[in-house]
């Protein structure tokens with residue numbers, strides 16, 4: 001189970017948003033990607049997920065070159081992502097939002113000869129995913145009735161609908177209060193027990209409590225990769241990004 005960026009480059013005109021990035025995300029657990037605003041974190045996730053094509057370099061999924069494979073193709077190979085801006089249908093119930101995502105991402109077309117059994121199966125899977133993200137009690141509520149934190153949980157549920165082995169999470173704590181952030185940390189920990197998670201996050205307490213490995217991106221380049229302790233104590237990282245707050 002490995003997701004690898006190899007000499008990855010992305011240019012937007014004259015701007016090199018991703019500069020020769022080498023990154024290896026492997027095994028279950030959380031690999032955090034941190035860096036200042038505009039460092040190129042979202043661009044890198046877009047390259048890994050297939051939303052963007054690299055200017056040069058490769059993305060390897062379990063050793064296979066997927067650089068030219070589109071997003072649905074990568075989802076089918078076990079790579080999914082959450083977004084900074086969610087794509088939830090507010091008038092639909094939580095259950096329906098998840099069920100449609102299961103159907104949409106399973107790649108299997110509608111089985112017209114057993115529609116009822118198929119639908120039952122979709123809703124059973126939706127209920128299982130809702131349970132995993134802690135939304136069972138909200139299953140039959142419209143998504144518009146959810147709190148901001150619950151909506152983030154639903155966003156994670158939609159990403160889990162394709163049964164990914166790799167999950168790219170783009171700022172899942174953004175806009176969450178203290179308690180909601182704590183719940184999201186627990187949820188990510190549960191997810192990462194059996195999956196490989198690449199987490200982009202500005203909340204350093206969350207990053208350092210969750211991550212097994214941390215990579216630091218500055219001006220499109222990875223300036224350091226290592227354990228949370230090694231990163232906290234790296235003078236270059238402190239200078240470029242962390243300041244003294246997280247120095248041990």
Ligand SMILES: Nc1ncnc2c1ncn2[C@@H]1O[C@H](COP(=O)(O)OP(=O)(O)OP(=O)(O)O)[C@@H](O)[C@H]1O
Pocket residue numbers: 012015017035036037038039040041042043044
């Ligand atoms: N489609 C695009 N066209 C042109 N420039 C872009 C495009 N997408 C991103 N950029 C630029 O690339 C750089 C990296 O942006 P990116 O959104 O990847 O950074 P980020 O680290 O995710 O930032 P943040 O933490 O604020 O979300 C920025 O200078 C941004 O303006």
